[in-house]
Amino acid sequence: MTDDHDFNEPEKVSFTIDSGLLFQLGEELVARSSLALAELVKNAYDADATEVTVSMLGIRKPGGRIIVRDNGNGMTLDELRSGWMRIATPGKRTQTYSRRFHRPLTGAKGVGRFAARRLGEKLRLRSVAEANNHKEGLEVTFDWTHDFPPGKELTTIPVLVTQKAVPASKPTGVVLRISDTRDVWTNQDLRVLLRDLMSLQSPFPDLVQELQTDLERSVRDEHPDRINNEAEYDPGFKFTLKVDGEPVVEQVTSEVTEVLLARAVAVLDGEVVEVDVSDETGGISKVARAAYKLTLTQSKGKPLTLLDEDVTYRGLIGARFRVYMFRYEPDKFRYEADAVTDNPISLRDAQRIGRENGGVRIYLNGFRVFPYGDQGDDWLELDQTAARNTNFGTVVDSGGFIQSKIEGAGSRAFLQLPRNNQVFGAVMISSRLHPVIGVNVSRERLIENDAFAQLKLLVQRGVYWMTLRYTAFTRQEQEIKRLEIKAMPLPDVVRDLADSIDKNPAISAEQRQMLVTELRSVARRAETELETHIGELSLLRILASAGTMLAIMSHQLQVLVSGVSHIREDLERLRQDLPSKHWPAIDELLRRVNNWQELVTQQTGFLNILLSPESRTRRRRLLFKDIVGKVHDVLRFYLEEYGVKFQNFVPDTLRTPPVFEAELYAVLLNLMSNALKAVHGHKDQRVGVLARRDERGFIFQVLDSGKGLPKERWEVVFDPLETDSIPNPLLGVGTGLGLKVVRDLVSQYGGTARFVDAPASWVTCVEVFIPINTPR
């Protein structure tokens, strides 16, 4: 381009608007059809409706109908003309609350009409509104496809409005009838719609209500000029969704209830307040500062407070939030005593809820702004910071103000920063109080301007302070625990120490309680140690008992183990070589060999149980019938060989008190092998086990039909090396230790073992009693 070109006279041009813009705006401003419908519901709310019903008919395929009916203020012709029909109307920017109930307006950009365009090809709008002391009805139809084709100048398309007077009794409101719907609504879409609408409410309504009330009060107290005192009492807002005429009953109950929130380890409240600050010249000026309050639920002390003098939050006075912080540890999620029927939250449940609902949400005028606090959203950068192990302080507290207020948190306290799944929170802001905060035109985000950055910092600094404070507190607790464990005496000594501290008035009640709790915990640990030693002692006794069992097993295993599989293979090979008339005999041999093999498996399995570490180190309440059955399996070979009948009379569900499984086997094995020896060679060879439980404890009896034991020997045979057993070809000679071992083992549980009179039809009965509350 050069200077010597000649130009014609300037010509006037102006912008024109293509009618395709309506579609384009609808498509681009409202991302999802469910969000478009939600916008229409919000419009009803803004129009002071107390009820809105959305009916969706035939929407499983394109061409259905959606009817949105509300009982709000309705729309006069003037309002239709200057509001609805004018694109980018500033109406809601100047008017920030509804005229009747003084509700903060939720739809701020006039997206509703585009939402209607987004949803269907036709729209019929009917309205009844108050106008100059009479009711005015109007009806207008938009055939988007036919009347507003792309390429046509939007401002030249006439829209015919029918206006008529209606009786005064006719209620006000708007009915939007959207027909020829564009989208196919699946159940998934309906679920998303419900979610969007329900999410307008809070998952923790009490918290949001509380914060919202605080916010409203703040407006009334500090900014009375912004309140319309003529506002009527707001009776609330009810929303119903009907699909093909049927109300959709959606059970949306939030799990983030008091039950969970009560288990938070820390609760942080924050608010931007106006404080007086003296400047360099000695004058006083007002600035907006963050005031935080932290309640550490494990600490009995007063809530901690912090006035953040390092940051000024311009334009955010009155903004407030609450964050609950969780640590998913077993001791933080105990049931209450009677909570079995109270839907308590287990650790796993809490972790799941944290995963699904954790995060800090933002509420503008009481309505949720997406996606803040959604799964995957990390607007506070908690996940990102925690994942990288970076110091949150360098990001949000570069001046070190917060750090300087904490002692004892340690240099790596930032590593304790909670992730989003560990916090539940709500931030409340108001478009009246905080006009600097704006909603993005997509309706799904706040405009990320300086004010938003400040809001973010407000919460981040609070969370950072909470993290350091909580870490300092837990370190202090751990230090106390460490010192006590280091000097751990025997359990009783520790308990004495705890008792003396409990009575010491020189220590503050808070510290006293903390110390006593810890010391008693140490005593319990000492007891556990002691239990381990007892376990070792019991092993020695079990080994003595194992002699009896090994006598049985060595006999059987010598015969079976080495050759059993080879015999089977030989037999199978032999069978193939023999004429078929011999097969039955071979098959019988094979059956017996397999039987032996099975027996070996049972024996070795039993030995494994007896000697497995868990059976000696973990006390369990065992199903006694099952235990008796297993001992019977071990002895089955003997029982079959010698024709002894065994009867297990134990009830199906009877359980022992907490015992070491190996010890119970040892007791039963000794008693049952004695019974087998006693019946050996008798005509009536029966052995049985009875068991029951009474108010004192667990009782079982081992019975036999053998030779009997004179009463004068009933006690003597419990002495070491005393035996009345007859030498047995399989079970060997009694060692005289079996009953001694039984009594020793049982006495560990505070129990007894003795001979008693046998029930009818039985000759001998040994009764074992184990109290319900066995000593630890």
Added chain:
Amino acid sequence: MTGQKFKVFYIDDQIDSINTDANRIRAVINTDSEFDCELVPPPDNFAKVLEWQMDALLVDLDLSTPNTHGQRVSYYGSTLASEIRVQQPNRPIILTTGQAKERWKVQVLDDNSDADLIWFKGEIIANSDQFRSELRNLILGFRRLAEEQNRTFEGLMTLLGAEDEDEKRLLRESGLPLRRRLKEDDAIQETGVDEDSGAAVPPHSRLRKRDEKSAPTEWQVPNVARWLRTVVLEYPGVTYDAATAAARLGISKASFESPEVQALFASAMYRGPLSEARPHWWRGQLLLIATDVILAGKTHGTLPEAFSKAFEKVHGVAMDPSLCVVDGSQGASWLCHVLRQPVQIANSLTYFPDARPSVMEQARVSFKAIRTSPLFDEALVDPQDRAFVEQLWDQDQ
């Protein structure tokens, strides 16, 4: 199967005598004409492994028996399995062992070895039908995975047939074995010298050092096969087996397996790799279909209450309800982990019998199992529930 038999190599040190377990196992595998199992002595040189043309490999764990020349190999079957996994990653490997005393080793191997399955020889012979079924499933599953060219997350989702976004998300979160792809020059660095310090570093350190976050991720056949078998198809959450699906819908397993119900849920069936052994259904798709039936039937109530009523209204076929194993009440929508029977949530407790990923549904144990089953372990309930377990037990005394 395209007329070709499944070629199975069985590496065992005792193949000379006809009466060995190896020969017996070969015989039971070859009972089915689909298979051609061949016994192979342990190779003295691992390079031979590359030449093996096979569909699956069985390896005996103990290869210490000398051959007829008195020679024996100096490695275990698990070592050979590792080598084969590297050289032929698209072939399934089954480790066999005959010694009961080695059960503890099996536990360790199950967690750490490269074998896809471990079977005791005696159990292969005793349960030959089941063994062949699993072998077939593995061979076909590995084939389908190996044929897939698109080794990205999306490629895998397409192969599996995961359509629903929720299912894809769950699959991603369930420990999906995606690994960053090594660059070409990474692959050739077998050993090296640290560029900064000059010190020699083992290959794995070198790979990690050169592994760039920007590198695309990809999956490997054996890893995905294991993930599918031991996670996706093992725990309810992304998929359901028939018993769990039936319980979720509030109907008996027999009703769920009826032709009418099977036809309804045919599109929700998992048809991806390793689907041959036991049928599974995509959870999300199954529930969506069930919801459609409920909406069509205009019945109300929770899913297990509403589905059978709706199904009867829409399809004219009555369903037997799932009955709670504890009190016989209808519409039991959970499965007792111990008894494998339907149970009401109110008649059961959360149970933690395994290390399933958190995206999977939690296991539950019925009050009946708690009371009567020796397989129930009170240590596996939530610590807060233990007092309640005690209460249950005390009620029975």
